[in-house]
Amino acid sequence: MAAPDRSPFRAVWPALGLALLAGGWALVHATAGPFVLPSLVDTGRALGRVVTSGAAVSALAVTLVHAIGGAGLGTLIGFALGLVGGTARPLGGLLAAPITAILGVPPVAWIVLAFLWFGTGLVAPLFTVTITAFPIVFAATLQGMRARDPGLAEMATVFRLPARTRFFRLLLPELAVHVAPALSTAFAISWKVALTAEVLGDGSGIGGAFATARAPLDLAEAMAWIVLVVVFLLVSDGLVLGPLRRWIAGHREGTAKETSPAPTCVGIGAIREEI
Template sequence: MKNRGLLTKDSGYKLLSFLMVISLWKVLTLHFSPLIVPTMGSVLAEIHKILTSPDLYAMIPLTAGRLLAGLSLGVSLGLVLGILMGNFSQVKGVLSPLVGIMQTVPPVSWVVLALVWFGFNGKPAVFIVILSTLPVITINVCAGFRRIDKNLLEMASLYRFSKVKRLRHVILPSILPYFKSAFQIALGSGWKIAVMAEVLTTSDGIGGMIKLGRLNVEPESIIAWSILVVLLFYLSDFLIGKFLFRKETNYAATP
């Protein structure tokens, strides 16, 4: 009953937040031209147009493919670096400044460099997603390794756990929460950065459609595609949480 009450309260807060956004939007449409703040009706009509257009099924796979490629490479490299930095202080000392630099350089700077290196195509989007994902995964995986309970490691040694058993029952339960939060951050920023890179470097994908909306002075198109990006993020986050991380709490308990 208590959990149900908390769930109801959380849903109420989300509904209130949504109504506040809608109300603010309505007020703004009364004071600004539709070329600046389009009406909700025009945006909904544009969303319907997109959903019934072949563009949706052509452009979303392009952006999602670039995001998936960038995330896959960024997560893989981040895991390797995070494990090395978490286990070896010397490696951490050498790589920490490089990871910090990678994290603090503005994404737009990487976009400009990627344009020079790869040209106007989809490759810069993949490259930028890799660079935005890698430091987030690296830092969190490293933190997870360095916070593994030493008493648990000693107990595993005392009971002569095999390497596989130690990994399953001690290491994974310690680093999975860090990896999960890092992956969710990387996924959210990945969608934004992939679309931003497409706007600046190519004419296809969701970013290409947003660029087209800007060139045609169609703010309703820009907002409609942006709303779809938000929905795609929540959908991908839900699917990953349901299928990829659903058993994370079972590692320590499963014999």
């Protein structure tokens, strides 16, 4: 397996992508005018005002509770149910149908129902984000459980590995390959759902600030809040899911060095360490 790219030029392509996005923004502004898309300069000034006034910090704190809290609860519930369903296949089949139905319900419908059930306080956005995120993690975990290498379980039984070692050194590395992409998707969707709930709810958080800026048609400030959301999403994704991605990459690289290229045997190094 090829080593990960540690070249100093690895950031060139992302930088070029951002430059292309900025160029497209400027082109749309020049073509359609400020009533469609404000200029980068005006948006930057509005962003500076939002940050220096302290409004960004208070709004971010509320949205973080809604988005990260709901995503965390959804991940725990989805992962636990996926483990149970993958261990007991009949139970997995029993859970799959209703959870798929839950996944098919539009998030805006859950938002409206949550407002009717819990009001427009803290619980409604948390519930909406949780019930939107957990089916995604459940499906990935269930698929990972069903795709496990049976040889690993057999070797763990033969060598009488403790349950803790089986879970952390054998099962988790196998599941992480399936669950990590689902976590990225659930994480991004959680931000969208949280912001939508804030716009339609009590006007708290970044969603509420965006709705306030939209009312007088202050497009520059509205776009500034959108830019903040994107920045917060990228930073939080890197802080929360970045270590998981690096762990998976390191585990794959270590496994490739310890095993022959033909069979894929995740975690064989853990068994060697235990016997």
